Amino acid sequence: MSETWDEVLRRLVKDRIIPSPLYRVLLFGPPRTGKSSIAKELFSQPERVTIHKQLPTDDLLGGYGLINSKTVWQDGPAVRAMREGKCIVLDEVDQISPECRCILHALMDDPAGITLPTGERVEAKAGYCVIATTNALPSSLPPAVLDRFDLTLLANTLSAGLRTQLGKLATQADAVVGRDKTYAWSRPASINLFLAAAKLRRKGLRDEAIVSALGLTGQSATDALIALRG
Ligand SMILES: Nc1ncnc2c1ncn2[C@@H]1O[C@H](COP(=O)(O)OP(=O)(O)OP(=O)(O)O)[C@@H](O)[C@H]1O
């Protein structure tokens, strides 16, 4: 049986491919497969934000607050993740508003960094990574967001951690997840695919290993190999 999405992630973290050189992962698929929870297993104390249409930019970046009657800047989760070199989970990323989209671009730039309203420039420290999750198809994301992901995985099986939590009920729960066949998606040609592949070639990986590291299987893997060989 081929590797499940959570096995792929665990392997890439173990092989030091995530969080560097690859650090932007999209997990999409049916509800309740363990997408939002996996970061807790892989990284220490990840930050987590649930995106929604009215999310104020402050809830990502931070804002000014009163401390001892002084106005002081307080970092939000995205800035904390960059400063401290941690993982940030961005749930329901398809809900990103145009206002927050520019921040998302900065969070997923290469290298990631952002200028705060205070004028300070914060560059992402080693260890920083983004795991975005959604139930929507990746094609519903703005193209500039979608193309920034190094790795896009279809999470249509229950993660190992979730299966353990379910115990004997895992088989019944599998059947529920398996019923959802609506997540047909293949990765369109993506500039970031080539950028990610270039990084992995510099790391000494061969094209077959690169395609596997990028979570591509079947026809998508064949297409990527042909594209990489030019
Ligand atoms: N590794 C784990 N260990 C223990 N429990 C887990 C684990 N992963 C998931 N769970 C349980 O399963 C529930 C669903 O997991 P999670 O919220 O991560 O799924 P999801 O794929 O993000 O779902 P949605 O698409 O609806 O947001 C969690 O609330 C938690 O109770």
Ligand SMILES: [Mg+2]
């Ligand atoms: Mg979730």
